[in-house]
Amino acid sequence: MKTLGEFIIDRQGEYPGATGELSALFAALRLASQVVHREINKAGLADITGAADLENVQGEQQQKLDIYANDKFKVALAARGVVCGLASEEEERFIRFDEGLNPDAKYVVLIDPLDGSTNIDVNVSVGTVFSVYKRVTPFGQPISERDFLQRGRDQVAAGYVIYGSSTMMVYSTGNGVNGFTYDPSLGVFCLSHKNMRLPKSGNIYSVNEGNYVHFPNGVKKYIKYCQVEDEATNRPYTSRYIGSLIADFHRNLLKGGIYLYPTSSRYPDGKLRLLYECNPIAFLAEQAGGKAIGDRQQRILDIEPRAIHERSPLFVGSVDMIVKLEEFLEGGQ
Ligand code: AHM
Ligand code: MG
Numbered sequence: 001m002k003t004l005g006e007f008i009i010d011r012q013g014e015y016p017g018a019t020g021e022l023s024a025l026f027a028a029l030r031l032a033s034q035v036v037h038r039e040i041n042k043a044g045l046a047d048i049t050g051a052a053d054l055e056n057v058q059g060e061q062q063q064k065l066d067i068y069a070n071d072k073f074k075v076a077l078a079a080r081g082v083v084c085g086l087a088s089e090e091e092e093r094f095i096r097f098d099e100g101l102n103p104d105a106k107y108v109v110l111i112d113p114l115d116g117s118t119n120i121d122v123n124v125s126v127g128t129v130f131s132v133y134k135r136v137t138p139f140g141q142p143i144s145e146r147d148f149l150q151r152g153r154d155q156v157a158a159g160y161v162i163y164g165s166s167t168m169m170v171y172s173t174g175n176g177v178n179g180f181t182y183d184p185s186l187g188v189f190c191l192s193h194k195n196m197r198l199p200k201s202g203n204i205y206s207v208n209e210g211n212y213v214h215f216p217n218g219v220k221k222y223i224k225y226c227q228v229e230d231e232a233t234n235r236p237y238t239s240r241y242i243g244s245l246i247a248d249f250h251r252n253l254l255k256g257g258i259y260l261y262p263t264s265s266r267y268p269d270g271k272l273r274l275l276y277e278c279n280p281i282a283f284l285a286e287q288a289g290g291k292a293i294g295d296r297q298q299r300i301l302d303i304e305p306r307a308i309h310e311r312s313p314l315f316v317g318s319v320d321m322i323v324k325l326e327e328f329l330e331g332g333q
Helices: 004-014 021-040 065-078 118-121 210-214 215-226 245-255 274-287 318-330
Strands: 051-055 061-063 082-090 107-115 126-134 157-163 167-173 177-183 188-193 204-206 260-261 291-295 314-317
Touching: 004 021, 004 177, 004 188, 021 065, 021 107, 021 126, 021 157, 021 167, 021 177, 021 291, 051 157, 061 065, 061 118, 065 082, 065 107, 065 118, 065 126, 082 167, 082 274, 107 118, 107 274, 118 126, 126 245, 126 274, 157 245, 157 274, 167 188, 167 245, 167 274, 210 215, 215 260, 215 318, 245 260, 245 274, 245 314, 260 318, 274 291, 274 314
Parallel strands: 082 107, 204 260
Antiparallel strands: 051 061, 107 126, 126 157, 157 167, 167 177, 177 188, 260 314, 291 314
């Protein structure tokens, strides 16, 4: 049995000149996620569920655990000395750690500390999703927004923690995807899913169909295609939607499937945030052999970001299913 810590040290040897900074960053993510795991497991017993009577910058109601998780990841990442700045779904502006604390740190992190947090109150899976880049601002100069507004293809690492029936961390540093299951009795993440591959095709589609009437035509037609009977292509597909991006993606990563969050009248630009939801998931999907596109069929990882909290439609999953969807997007407007 290999622990996450051992795995990271082994892998570091494969990168000549590695300084251990990325390993330290992962140690921070690991520690914060263990603390969040502990807290989530008390949901229902302690007074930690429900709304916090605060809104985030996007006008969304913050949950108590959103704020808790944000604080834990922020503190853990600041403390290791390897991160110069953090952008979070829960913070209006990026946070600087380069003033005094970590002036020479080379990484920036973008994070949704607790995604799908309304699922907490009903004991359904939630997650943390993160993205890591090298700063572009020269050392010695104050970091700026452009350190965060990098294209997804420039990610150094990305991953998520899923707090499900068990807690797992799944990540990639651009050399495949590996998954680690947390053993709370030992307090360690153990390598349980080596070199994860997204099946080339599948029979699961995941979308909030309640918004169907507001979807673009191509997406509507694709959903109908998923529902039509055809033995050769294993249709009708099965519909599975948890409403927690990480849990929906995780299932599809293991089983094969497609996740869709298109534009709708409520969310004309899509709901998911490009920088700390779409990009890390797209990076993992591609690293596992899958595909991730936006509504103009552009590769998610090639989108030039304009704002930290910018949204994007997202279609991600098994490559054959995304290619089929593209036919509908092309013809469907
Ligand atoms: P959040 O970051 O505020 O939790 O919202 C993101 C979540 C995703 O996890 C999930 O896929 C999506 O919102 C569900 O949205 P909807 O309820 O519109 O289907
Ligand atoms: Mg989110």
